[in-house]
Amino acid sequence: MASIVFAILFYLATLLLVVGLIYRISTYARTPAPLKIPTTPAPTTNGGVVLRMTREVVFFESLFKANLWTWGLGWLFHASLLLVIMRHLRYFTEPVWELVALIQPFGMYAGITMLLGLGGLWGRRLFVERIRYISTPSDHLMLLLLMGIAASGLMMKFLVHTDVIAVKGYFLGLMHLDIQMLPGDVLLFVHLSLVASLLIVFPFSKLLHAPGVFFSPTRNQKDNPRESRHLSAWAAKMESEKS
């Protein structure tokens, strides 16, 4: 029974995530940027923009300038999450990719550092007056959701083991539309339900910051307005009308 419920849940969640993200991203891509608004000093070449974007996405450069605590905790969380996700690829690949096998030991501890990072970020939300002021209930819940995912995962690793071989069989099966038995552990159910919730809320929430950053005109535009003429389609229409 649980096997079927989670199968439906994950198919649905994945569908929502993919369709939702494609829709969002296509909206961002379709919406024109009529004016040149890079936050200067800005790179003047395409290579420079790629570099700026890489520094932003990999190292959170702007956040580093803004606040060392937020940067440290935020970066710790995101880097840990990346490792954790990569580690989880072993549940979806057979044989397991070499890189994924290589990071297994780090991935385990990343779960802990992820929780630490999230805890720190939540602490900021709770105890720093300014951050508390700007927080909505969903901001708190989002952190709790991620902390729930990390905590339930860690508990399965360190406290109440679940049959990971069976879990892997289940997800490999799902990928081939073949529903296998899912171990009947409560912690696993909690973990999987929370992950599915995360996938579902992703395209509707502030998690859109992940694709959004790539479309941010203040970061992805080249600083060359004098050298080439930048004109959006709707603005160009004004010129054909007169003058």
Add this chain to the structure above:
Amino acid sequence: MADITAPAYRVIPIIPSLKPGAMEGKGPFVASDKIQEALGFPGQLVDDWHDRAIAKMGDLLTKYRSLKVFMDACVHCGACSDKCHYFIGTQDPKNMPVARQDLLRSVYRRYFTLPGKLFPKLVGARDLTREVLDEWHNYFHQCSECRRCSVFCPYGIDTAEVTMAAREILDSVGYGQKYDNEIIGKVHKIGNNLGLPGPALIDTLEGLEEDVKEDTGFDVRFPIDVKGAEVLLITPSADFFAEPHIDSLIGYAKVFHATGTSWTLSSMASEAGNFGMFIGNYEQLRKIALRIREAALELGVKRIVVGECGHAWRVAYSFWNTLSGVGGGASETDRFAMMLQKQLDHRYRQPTHICEFTWDLIQRNALVLDKSANDNLVITFHDSCNVARGSRMGDLPGGQFEIPRNIIKAVANNFVEMAPNTTREQTFCCGGGGGLLTDDLMDLRVKGALPRMEVLQQVVDEHGVNFMAVICAICKTQFSKVMPIYGFDRKMVGGVHQLVSNAIQLGPK
């Protein structure tokens, strides 16, 4: 005026605690029917303002990727929360950039996102009510669109874009700001922000020629509407008679004179400022910019040079090519832009900032400069926000910081920097930018100047600084009005070209 006092300096510049409601109020004066209608906006708040405002927001969301992405991407991390000079000066939490954005974002969420429609409380979404609209009018006129927050945002969210969108919505429902919209009306009607008509302008310039002659003994000209001149100078109209602006205008003229450059002003385009940007209205922005194109075409000039003005330089550098074709690189098939670009001399940057112009000459040893003429001054430089974060000078990123400093060091011996986290890309707005330079916002302007005044006081105490150079007409006006309230001499502020003017030697080389 008399009851406005400066907030106390912070002993250590710690982040101030919150004072909710500190700047609640009605906001700046509302534009009258006449002012609104002259720009094609409804004269008064329309009956169906609610629906029209939401429709306008929807329209802007499809026209501006910045707005669309910025509405979605914010995670409330708080990186920007202590970066705004108005927050630092007022302690009103709604002046934290993220909170200011949320005034609009909350409505966006309610009407344009699924979670906001289903669970408004959960995601901080709210209905657009009259109170919300009033709040917009108040707090979106407490943002000077200086972009300091955008430097620190991990997603590059620029509150200026949000403020512009909000003001655009307010205008579209008949709830505009008097100061901005009145000035835009003057540009269209008379040709400049100050409403100085052509004959008065010509008169002023003649008077200036006499003054300079008396002062220096040289016939420095201030030509206007000269067809076939090489350079068209577009400068903020405050340069024509406001103090200390006029001293920089004299500086530009001396540079032109010393190098034998043929130049002209234009009575049609006697304004570099473009308040269309402040109200976020593309049509107005474009219409105002087109005056410069027309003047350039009519006078047949080869180069367009822009005087000391912050947001004007952002518009000129970043937007003119888009709006009016003043720039380079248009394709052969782009008839609109080519009409002008064929005429311009592309051995030079188009448009050129007056600081780029002067610095090029200094590098080529084309000017004779006596640095000791500025020896009575210990100078610091305030980076104007729109120049710093919305434009560039020269060929390298950051040229907008180096070139003005290079000029100062070439014309004066005593230069010191203010605290590094308040200069260059992290500079603070003067407190009067973005269409807020009006007496009805004086309290806000004084408070917004606090972070700059604090670090100015530092260099005054430590280095005996007695002159703060700027390259912006708004900075000049704002500082000369606000600095006395902080106990400084208003004459401490002036243009970079005022220093050039002091040092430049006009005789034969």
